[in-house]
Amino acid sequence: MTPAFRALIDKEWRGLRPIAVLIAVLFIFGLFYAQASDFLDQYTLWEDYFDNLETSTVMNFIFCAIISLGLLVREKDEGTLMYLDGLPVRRSSIYLAKWLVAVFLGGIIDVMFFVECFIYDAFSRESDMPGRQWHSYGVYLGLHIFQTMFFVSLMFCLSFLRRWAFLIIGALFWAVFWMKSSQVPFAEWLDPFSLVQVPEKEDERWIIPWGHLGFLGAVGLGFWLVGLFTFTVRFDSIRQARGSCLAKGAGVLAIFLIVIVWMGFMITSAVMQEDELIEEAAAAAEETYTEKFTPQLSGGNAIATESSEKFQFIFREKSRKQVQPLVDKSDATFATVADFLKVDQDARDGRIVVDLSNPLGDHNAGRAHWQKIRMVPPGPKQPVAKGVAVLGHEITHVLIDQITDNRLTEDFGSVRWFHEGLASYVEFRFFEKPEARADYEHWIALASTWDEIDFAEVVDNTEFTELHDSFLVYPIGRLWVKAAVNVYGDDAPTKLLTAFARPDAPRNLDGLARWRDVCLAADFDLERIRSRFRTRLKELRDTHAEVCEKYTEITEASAIRDDGKIVISPELPENWDEVVKNLPEKSKLMCRVRPETDSEPAQWRYAKLNKKNEFRLSGFDFLKPQIGVQIGWETGGWTEMPVLGEWITVTVEAEKQ
Amino acid sequence: MTGMLFKKECRQHGIWFILLAVTTPLLLRFVSAAVNASGGGGGVMAGLGTGFRVVLPIMIWILAFLLIAVEFRQKTQLFLEGLPLPRWRMIAVKCGLGIVLSIIYAAGSVLFCWITSGGTEAVTMQFLQIMLATAAAWSAFLCSFFIVAGFLGRYRLAVCFVIFIVMISLANRGVPMGEFPPFALLERFGLEREIWPKTDLVWTWAITAGLLGLSFTMGLTKEGSVAAMMGEKMSYREKITIGGALFLFMTFMGNFTSPAPEPFELPGAVAEEIDGVQLFLSPENVARAVDQDVAFASKLAAKVGGIRDWLAISDTHFPPIYIVERTDLEDGEVIGEDVDVEAGRVVLAFANYLDDSVSLDSVASKIMLEVLHVRSIDRIKKEDRWWIAMGLQQWLEFKNASSEELAEQEKRVGEIVSEHGFSPENVTDWKAFEELVGEDEVPAIAWTGVLKFVDEYGEEALQNLAQNTVARYAAGKDNRASIYDFFHPISKAFRKATGGDTVADFSEKWAANIEGSAQTK
Known part of the structure; x- marks a missing residue:
């Protein structure tokens, strides 16, 4: 390091020292605050610190923005850049010095918090915890510092835009969000916030996401270079300045085009790999490889509308034949639901829009919003009754929101199961044939046999979906509502909804606390309903024990990358051949896979067991070292939905040699 | 312009x-x-x-x-x-x-x-x-x-x-x-x-x-x-x-963003209060007469009150106890559930409390363990004291047990020891031992520890130990309890109760006693 460069570092450090002092003060204050909020001899790195990584990553981003956004432009705005230009140092050296100091300051924050938690962890260690995972700690700190470097480079690149930088950051965020939601391959790699993926178990080796690092590294380098370019270019004349702006614009456009072309190449490869997997399955004369869901766009058809007293239907002209019967029965359906929920005449005013023109995500027959329903149009061979049942289900959702004035959405995590459960209860009670209820009962019987149902978990949707099949809330909720109706009568759902919406209800309860409050306000005993629910579950388990026994629960698996694909090998029982022989007809072991714990259903993939007793999926959709896997059964008609066990985290080993 | x-x-x-x-x-x-x-x-x-x-x-x-x-x-x-x-x-x-x-x-x-x-x-x-x-x-x-x-x-x-x-x-x-x-x-x-x-x-x-x-x-x-x-x-x-x-x-x-409190109640519960112990029983079958529940509530409240006094726990920091009947629970199982409340904490537990095969001592001791959980905000599960809490619960449960029940308990201990062994290190590494043996089985081993303790140092010493370890109260979820434990470690309380013997000294005796019993059988 030359003396001049050292002087630059010193100058930058001196300039940022007040921020460093501020951070140190805040950290010390945080130390005292920690004393007031937790038992520090029961605060472990793995369970407490790493559990809050999302928050710490967001804080990291904010700190980097605070430190970096003004670092370059301030020199120009305050005129000190002219002074620096007079010194025997290059602008690139100044830029590098600033970048290094910003990264150091941003990185030091993470290290300080980590060390603090490391100390608490030392006081909290007990014998059932694995030994110190130095490798994991090193990987974590390395990834965090890499994130810091990436964020600082991004801020440096955008800082010349000044306030417009926030707009670009917002646009980038939504672009990545859209790509991930739209299942664009490799979209995961565009998200720097998901770089740090903690292994599920403490003693599991933390695999470095080289692919993700490499990609973000390339993008980050691009940002760094653009920032360098904008800082180092000098204007001797307006013409040069204009030329420089054009050059900057051209540079940004070039980077943009490179990214687009590269994404296009990757998407093409992903599509080709999907086709390959299909051909593979066909060649092996197996059942069709389960492709990812492709929304059935009806595109290009004119939009048509039909109205009834209570509804306005929007649909594609080509599905008029299927939609018309739905329109004809819609008002009667509404009346049935509204009468059951005892909705006042005033609240029945107004029209509900039913949008059947746009595709919905995977496994969604319908979605309800305030005064609006989105539905998949009935298929050509689908009975009208099914469409009516779905409409009845969605109308229930709409009316729940009306009765409670949308209060249930304040804490949807605690009530999702009830929302779906009540809608399912109405659907099956009034609109589905009795035989159709058996489907839900079989589903819940098998899930309950596998211990997938615990009410205390169900009332916390985040925890529940982390561990179990999130669609289970439908049959669980239905059974619970049925229990409530059995104990307290047909008025029970409406009384509960009214209790939710009462003006003096506490507004920020969640989980069991919320439900205890609501039940007490409705003059119900929550434990009585729970008891009835448990009894009914046991009855279902006992009734269907013989069939349930045939469907073995499988909760272990391993995975490898093979020629760009992911091959998952479930740990099958020793008597697997026997199990297969005794299975009901058309039953098939299958799996569901997700890239991250909080992935939306749109990002899930499915596969069926092939003749080699493996699941094969496209590797483009799962780029992280660890994936979530659920293994379960398609039951050949015994249940409509597949019955899946708990989510397990599987490390994807490197390609076979 | x-x-x-x-x-x-x-x-x-x-x-x-x-x-x-x-x-x-x-x-x-x-x-x-x-x-x-x-x-x-x-x-x-x-x-x-x-x-x-x-x-x-x-x-x-x-x-x-x-x-x-x-x-x-x-x-x-x-x-x-x-x-x-x-x-x-x-x-x-x-x-x-x-x-x-x-x-x-x-x-x-x-x-x-x-x-x-x-x-x-x-x-x-x-x-x-x-x-x-x-x-x-x-x-x-x-x-x-x-x-x-x-x-x-x-x-x-x-x-x-x-x-x-x-x-x-x-x-x-x-x-x-x-x-x-x-x-x-x-x-x-x-x-x-x-x-x-x-x-x-x-x-x-x-x-x-x-x-x-x-x-x-x-x-x-x-x-x-x-x-x-x-x-x-x-x-x-x-x-x-x-x-x-x-x-x-x-x-x-x-600091002012803590969630609003929830009101806690079990509608229709049988309520009993004896000597500061508030007990509420919620029968599963609301149609049946509550005579049995009332009678049981009185006995249970009195029993729990006795244990409370033995542990020298004051009324002020003794939470009300709510028990919901669950007839599907077997073998005297008691399940506790976390509850957040406004004016102090409560114990919420599920038990088949009227099951004839389950003794009053069993229910009372398990409920007491839940009380200690709630009072300590789960610090009772810290490794240095968890074996004491488990062992104490088992000791209270089997204090008046019949000879058949005791024989069955000893048989259970024998099976565990012959499969997994027991060494002095298992006491200091109690959580690892619990993971090895299984959380349903390990209380039996803890029971042998408390029996040996009473045998070595007397019941009064056990009372002293319990009062200064498992009965510790955590005023709130902040670092005060941790700091208190730092300056008053369990090891110190143990030495005080035993008159000088350390946990390690006692562990040797305990392990030797178990080995000896195993060989005798």
Whole structure:
């Protein structure tokens, strides 16, 4: 390091020292605050610190923005850049010095918090915890510092835009969000916030996401270079300045085009790999490889509308034949639901829009919003009754929101199961044939046999979906509502909804606390309903024990990358051949896979067991070292939905040699 | 002159106005598409509501910055003040232009989204009017807010931050921010088609007018010198001071965001209170007579009270006990459930308490263990004392057991020891041992430890040990309990109870005793 460069570092450090002092003060204050909020001899790195990584990553981003956004432009705005230009140092050296100091300051924050938690962890260690995972700690700190470097480079690149930088950051965020939601391959790699993926178990080796690092590294380098370019270019004349702006614009456009072309190449490869997997399955004369869901766009058809007293239907002209019967029965359906929920005449005013023109995500027959329903149009061979049942289900959702004035959405995590459960209860009670209820009962019987149902978990949707099949809330909720109706009568759902919406209800309860409050306000005993629910579950388990026994629960698996694909090998029982022989007809072991714990259903993939007793999926959709896997059964008609066990985290080993 | 001012603004910032006019609808449409792609959207117009919440403020902030903050930062307002026109006119032109442009951006976005929705939104005239009116009111509010922020100059970020933290805190305390104007305007944006949000619109415009009035006040006070002074850049020292103050404020507000309490009750429960022990039993079958439950409640309350006194636990810190009957639980299983309450803690447990095969001692000892869990906020499970708590529970359960029950318990111990062995290290590494043996089996081993302890040092020593270890109370979830334990470690309490023997000394004796018993059998 030359003396001049050292002087630059010193100058930058001196300039940022007040921020460093501020951070140190805040950290010390945080130390005292920690004393007031937790038992520090029961605060472990793995369970407490790493559990809050999302928050710490967001804080990291904010700190980097605070430190970096003004670092370059301030020199120009305050005129000190002219002074620096007079010194025997290059602008690139100044830029590098600033970048290094910003990264150091941003990185030091993470290290300080980590060390603090490391100390608490030392006081909290007990014998059932694995030994110190130095490798994991090193990987974590390395990834965090890499994130810091990436964020600082991004801020440096955008800082010349000044306030417009926030707009670009917002646009980038939504672009990545859209790509991930739209299942664009490799979209995961565009998200720097998901770089740090903690292994599920403490003693599991933390695999470095080289692919993700490499990609973000390339993008980050691009940002760094653009920032360098904008800082180092000098204007001797307006013409040069204009030329420089054009050059900057051209540079940004070039980077943009490179990214687009590269994404296009990757998407093409992903599509080709999907086709390959299909051909593979066909060649092996197996059942069709389960492709990812492709929304059935009806595109290009004119939009048509039909109205009834209570509804306005929007649909594609080509599905008029299927939609018309739905329109004809819609008002009667509404009346049935509204009468059951005892909705006042005033609240029945107004029209509900039913949008059947746009595709919905995977496994969604319908979605309800305030005064609006989105539905998949009935298929050509689908009975009208099914469409009516779905409409009845969605109308229930709409009316729940009306009765409670949308209060249930304040804490949807605690009530999702009830929302779906009540809608399912109405659907099956009034609109589905009795035989159709058996489907839900079989589903819940098998899930309950596998211990997938615990009410205390169900009332916390985040925890529940982390561990179990999130669609289970439908049959669980239905059974619970049925229990409530059995104990307290047909008025029970409406009384509960009214209790939710009462003006003096506490507004920020969640989980069991919320439900205890609501039940007490409705003059119900929550434990009585729970008891009835448990009894009914046991009855279902006992009734269907013989069939349930045939469907073995499988909760272990391993995975490898093979020629760009992911091959998952479930740990099958020793008597697997026997199990297969005794299975009901058309039953098939299958799996569901997700890239991250909080992935939306749109990002899930499915596969069926092939003749080699493996699941094969496209590797483009799962780029992280660890994936979530659920293994379960398609039951050949015994249940409509597949019955899946708990989510397990599987490390994807490197390609076979 | 007004026209000249208007032209001046357009000439100075026109290119940015046009850029904002183009990018705002495009970006908002993109946000709407992204929200719908994630599966969470209610259509194009509902997705636009999300854009209005998260992206439109950025656009209007940039607009307000251009109109207000730039003028004061670059001190060009001094030039304008030299012109023969009243200062209020200058501010009025800026505010008016800002409000009009904001409304154009927002309304334009509504129309753009409608046009690009491909007919999939059933937009009636009334629906469109509601959306346009809502968009106009919201954007005008944002503009007026950021204009005020612009006049705050170098303190604007700090003030915005404070407002943001206050709103978050209020939301955490249960104040429904989304129900108050202007936020209520966006609650059902793109979904509510028939009912005009009249009250919210009126209030939003009233707030907007108030903010504009504040802008004028700040801009005109002392001939605009206040605004000019605030428009100067903050020094580093000032930034640190304000940054530190903001963090302290944030932390202070954080202390008041604990969730609202829940009322706890078991309707229809049989209640009993004996000597400060409050016990509530909730029978599973509400139709049956509660005589048995009443009788059991009395006996259980008395029993639990006896254990409480033995542990020297005061009434003040003894939680009420709620037990819900579950006839599906077997073998005397008692399941505890966490409950957060307002005025202290409660014990909520599930048990088949009327099962004839389960003794009163069994239920009472397990309930007591739950009480210790709740009193210590789960610190009872710390490794240094967990074996003591387990062993104590088992000792209380089997104190009056029949010889058959004792024989069965000893047999269980023998099986565990022959399979897993037992060494002195297992005591200090109790959690690892529990993981090895299984949480249902390990209490039997802990029982042998307590038996040996009583045998070595007497029941009084056991009482002393229990009072100073497992009966410790945690006043709250903060570090006081940890600090107390640091200065009064369990090992010290153990030495005091045994008259000098350490845990290691005792572990040797314990292990030898178990080995000896195993060999004898």
